[in-house]
Amino acid sequence: MAKSVLLCCVLAIACAVAVASDPGPLQDFCVADFNSQVLVNGIACLDPKLVTADNFFLSGLEKPGNVSNPQGSALTLATIGQVPGLNTLGISLVRIDYAPWGIVSPHTHPRASEILVVIEGTLLVGFVTSNPDNKLITKVLQKGDVFVFPEGLIHFQQNVGYGNAFSYSGLSSQNPGVVLVPDTVFGSTPNIATDVLAKAFQVDKAVVDEIEAKF
Template identity: 65%
Template sequence: MANHILILGLVVLTCSLAFAFEPSPLQDFCVADPSSSARVNGLVCKDPKLAEAKDFSFSGLHLRGNTSNPVGSKVTPVTVAQIPGLNTLGISMVRIDYAPWGIVPPHTHPRATEIITVLKGTIDVGFVTSNPDNRLISKVLKKGDVFVFPVGLVHFQRNLGHGNAFSISVLSSQNPGVITVANAVFGSNPAIADEVLTKAFQVDKNVVDWLQSAF
């Protein structure tokens, strides 16, 4: 009997944790009210009677992004910041444009899994598994191909062609967040101590200083 109670308790706890991670909305929608000063996990809902079509729409994904930057890519996001009606719905998307040989540098989304579809060009993609293996799982994608980046894992994209390319990604969060590895490590404010980075990367202090100056 005690074993049955323990198992039942574990099942209830597991279900509770699963629902707590991505709770279902308790209303038809919760249009974000960015003017509210209330602090909640997400954004406060405005009065649903004030909801309009513009709260649920976005125009611009047909436009090519400006890739004239050092990495040769441009991300056009469609998150809750662009569509207030995404609030609490657990989904967003981005368009990514790539210059010839442009990249999206190694980064993570702390709150979302990403599924990417290539619409033009040939894109090399990959992610790295957690410690201790740190195994690279990668694939070259062509038009119409799809690939998944699991939540929280470091991943990248690279245009392998001499022409422009672009892709569309869908993410499992209204606000997936993005942590670009190089920016976070070498461009933090204030800077991470040299002693930490020289030991972590097993390089000379001059190399660390140079990298920090670049970011």
């Protein structure tokens, strides 16, 4: 009896670990109906009779994004907004292009883990563990290398080569969300109080004002 109970517990834990970030689908598919007025945790389903192959299709990920911006990077998304058929499936994809020495700013995905594969170039990547350790886990990746960023942890990418680079990332949510640390801290609306940020970062208020002006 005890062995049976133990086996059930192990199986329950294994099943729990296997669950993706998003709830599992209860039907073959639930193509997002962006015109629906029904409020649900996600997007309401389009009538299956109206579903076509185009609801599961996206083209254009072979095209480089525009990296002429201060970060020197560009994201081309394949999330529920671009592929309605992803609704309830718990996955999405993004192409990331990098100019030489371009970065993807430190950020988190509140609803997804991420697996990145380098297609061209050399990338420095890393994530930071949570308090109290705040340990930096980092590695330089070459073409064909894969790296995983755990859900919710701050992470970043940088092209450390002299030519353009790009990668693909798979995420364990149809809508992973992104919280860019610099934009969130220094570009909120309204702004976080200057004295709060000055004390948090242990700098003069004038430094905070200067940084906020850039966002």
